[in-house]
Amino acid sequence: MQALLNAIATMALPTDAQRVFHGRGGMYPGCEHWVLDAFPPAFVLTSFQPVSEAELATVHDALTQRWQQLAPDQPLNWVFQCRHDSQAETRLMAGSVPEPHVVTELGARFRVHVLKGQNHGLFLDMAEGRRWVREHVSAHPKLKVLNLFAYTSAFSVVALQAGAKSVVNLDMSQGALAIGQQNHQLNGIATGASFLAHDIFKTWGKITRGGPYGLIIVDPPSYQKGSFVATKDYARLMRRLPELLAPDGHALLCLNAPELGLAFLQDQMQELAPELSYVQRVANPAVFADVSDERSLKVLVYKAPQLTRL
Structure with missing residues (x-):
């Protein structure tokens, strides 16, 4: 100790x-x-x-x-x-x-809320992911953002602060989204955010109609029985990304599963969404140093191709 x-x-x-x-x-x-x-x-x-x-x-x-x-x-x-x-x-x-x-x-x-539940409302290991979103949106203002597995919608807050046009926050937990709405109010954000308490895999029609999106954030639980199991469900998301992303749009793919390395995301993206190109891995906060980069939180950026001009 x-x-x-x-x-x-x-x-x-x-x-x-x-x-x-x-x-x-x-x-x-x-x-x-x-x-x-x-x-x-x-x-x-x-x-x-x-x-x-x-x-x-x-x-x-x-x-x-x-x-x-x-x-x-x-x-x-x-x-x-x-x-x-x-x-x-x-x-x-x-x-x-x-x-x-x-x-x-x-x-x-x-x-x-640190006295109840195991998740306190803000994942501290995702601080650099939120910083990346803030900087990316600042450099590409007026983006339409899709925030999947939004939890308490922290990504949405920083995106709108940075100048996003709109953010769709989607999560199965109505309680988490209610805290997300409070987070927007705490920051004086009155417009631009929508909150959908739905099962993502049963809501593709509504999600698609709201697109295409300049930025899609995918930050699912690695294993949540009845909701999302990374080993079988992440692929279902990857297949949808090309049709949901605007030309030149970006996707931020997150995975916090020590047993699944970088190849889990990269190999499947190459197979299921080959038109999206790998850009970078966002570094984790220094205090979260790990003996293995493969075990630590993985936050990867992918980019859609530019619109082809005839």
């Missing part, structure tokens, strides 16, 4: 939501189960295996000591979550968590 304690002892005062320590990447032997996130004004410590009360007390002492150095006039707020079948729990360890709890990232504001 020493690497986690070292990260706490040297961390800067977090202002934006961000990961502080990423043991899951395997860069710190013996700490693979630990993750520490900052959702100001609270920290969230996650363990993917059972841990002792003594270990939690050690972390508490480390956080307390560092917090007294960083913000002595502010209370320490932190939450512990264990994500293991034998010890699944979420517990407030010190201080309090605001309600509503709003965090920032590069000037955008997002509603989060």
